[in-house]
Amino acid sequence: MGIPNRTSHANRSVSQVDPGGTVSEASNYIGGSFGRGSAEPLDVIDPATGAVVRTYGSDDASSVAAAVAAASAAYPEWSRATPAERSGALHALAAELTAREDELVTQECLQTGKPRRLAAGFDVPGSIDNVQFFAGAARRLDGMASGEYSGDHTSSIRREPIGVVGSIAPWNYPLQMAVWKVLPAIAAGNTIVLKPAENTPLTTMLLAEACEAAGIPAGVVNVVNGTGPAVGSALVSSPDLAMTSFTGSTATGRVIAGLAAVNGTRLHLELGGKAPFVVFDDADLDAAVHGAVAGSLINTGQDCTAATRAYVHRSVFDEFVAGVADLMRGIRLGTQDDPDTDLGPLVSFRQRDKVAGMVEKAVAEGARAVCGGTIPGGALADGAFYEPTLIVDAAQDSSIVQDEVFGPVLVAIPFDTDDEGLALANDCPFGLAASAWTGSVFRAHRAARELAAGTVWINDHIPIISEMPHGGYKASGYGKDMSAYSLDDYTQLKHVMTELTGAVQKDWHDVVFTTRS
Incomplete structure (x- = not known):
């Protein structure tokens, strides 16, 4: 059986309507x-x-x-x-x-x-x-x-x-x-x-x-x-x-x-996802900082695998927060065709307002926005933009930590031991993706084993390839x-099970009936 080559409509483009038009050719x-x-x-x-x-x-x-x-x-x-x-x-x-x-x-x-x-x-x-x-x-x-x-x-x-x-x-x-x-x-x-x-x-x-x-x-x-x-x-x-x-x-x-x-x-x-980003004390901190910013801001944070919860060893926590905040402040917001644009808008004004509302609630509950946390004005006021935001001092059980924000927001929380860091990372309903940052092969393998997520990256966060699966654990x-x-x-x-002997009465028939002469 052959598949017909159907090309009769190949020259009709549903995209020929001018982008500024009011009605599409097809829906x-x-x-x-x-x-x-x-x-x-x-x-x-x-x-x-x-x-x-x-x-x-x-x-x-x-x-x-x-x-x-x-x-x-x-x-x-x-x-x-x-x-x-x-x-x-x-x-x-x-x-x-x-x-x-x-x-x-x-x-x-x-x-x-x-x-x-x-x-x-x-x-x-x-x-x-x-x-x-x-x-x-x-x-x-x-x-x-x-x-x-x-x-x-x-x-x-x-x-x-x-x-x-x-x-x-x-x-x-x-x-x-x-x-x-x-x-x-x-x-x-x-x-x-x-x-x-x-x-x-x-x-x-x-x-x-x-x-x-x-x-x-x-x-x-x-x-x-x-x-x-x-x-x-x-x-x-x-x-x-x-x-x-x-x-x-x-x-x-x-x-x-x-x-x-x-x-x-x-x-x-x-x-949904709420990916943890676990930084141990032996991690390459520069790599972790850059990875956290890129991993949390990809697609304006509208990525179910985006880095959203950074758990960072207390000995390097302040340095990590300062590095992330500094890099986030240099991110350029803009429109699609501007080659200098790093971060576009949220997909809708409704989504922007949801993100802003979650950040406002977190701050009201005692968290602090180290950078961002605002809707930009000026030339960007007509779009659904939101500033790259880094949150600290949030409680582990708060909504900004536990619920999916789906925006350019990263929460950073310190930990003291490997056990605590991994436990905090798993303390969330979601389990789509996670990453661990370390120079130790032993820590890397432990994190890969214990992080409850469908994808675990080691010393990176976000890359996907067609040959490998994408899917989640838990919620x-x-x-x-x-x-x-x-x-x-x-x-x-x-x-499919095919009988090989051709026998009329099979051995297993004896459990049902006995042939009587």
Whole structure:
């Protein structure tokens, strides 16, 4: 069976509308066709300026039903495609995205406010690399080797796709999170309906366009846009889904788990994070300072693995705090296309106000902002900016330490012994990522063993690679993104047991009945 090369709409670009326009060309991609939702209009806002980038008619439950139906119709053919055929389609998708790299960077920056340097150096190339990885991984969906375990049967394992996957992606890395959802699902032979965040749909629609141009069959990838209550709930509640995958806050993840439980839908959840950054007394302090600033400010702190809680040995605590504060004060805030911009705005004014409110509460409870802690004025007053902020003197059980801020805020707390430092690091509901900074191989291995997180970095914080898994412990969810391990979550195992003797009456029949003459 061959996969048709569908290029009939390849010249129609959903991004041809001027960024300053008021209505997009399309707001959904269902069954291989771009369309417009008829529900309430939603605005895409440039958070650096407050200007409306695009307005689109959002989808509703009827669009979700149509998308799920299209994915269901496409599933039999796509699931039976050979690994080589699926791999070829994904390699073509990687080529399409590479050809559109500049356009993807521009749209990603418009809708998120992130500096072009970040989108061009991390978001977009990382997304393309992930597509390339899964194009290869699609060809090695291995099962256990056949063998005779009972003596008179041969057992083998089939690894098969699950069915239709309904996925919801967040707004912090719109393209990258869409890729993390779509690629392992379709590489394994599933079909998918993806809902991006309602305020950042632009690059997801470009991804859909690239899927069409790459010849991925109609209905394999579908995109619907709208709010969580209107569109996300309808998607997760569909009885025709075999699996739901969600990335976002732990609170929303619990709601989604409840909705999915009604139909017994399989779940894949990548939820919140509150990554500890443990600095022992033998660490390279300059490296730790730079790592803490970069790790806490990446994507304006809107990263679930961002360094948020620095636990620093008391003997070097003051020096660490002074170094971080000094480096943070030199960070330049600005708009996307300014090459000197280090830190962009928060994704929305609502998010900025949430961050500001959490810092204000912490200060009111006795903590102190060594630097930052303010909304900048002047030329930045029209955007959703917030100053890089370092907090000290916060209690371990305070909300600024225990709850996800998702902004450019780092809390520093001293410790006296290795036992205390590691215990404080684990004293949090979340467990997505952590790092340890030390010159001792023994401390490094102890930290790697004891830190309760899905990713532990030693003497670094943030880097990810497509070959290795990303996923959490505890309230940070379960299931893996990226790597061949994620394919485990998007496949199901079937045990096939073949009888070898041809005997009419098997030995085990004696436990049920005895043949009488």
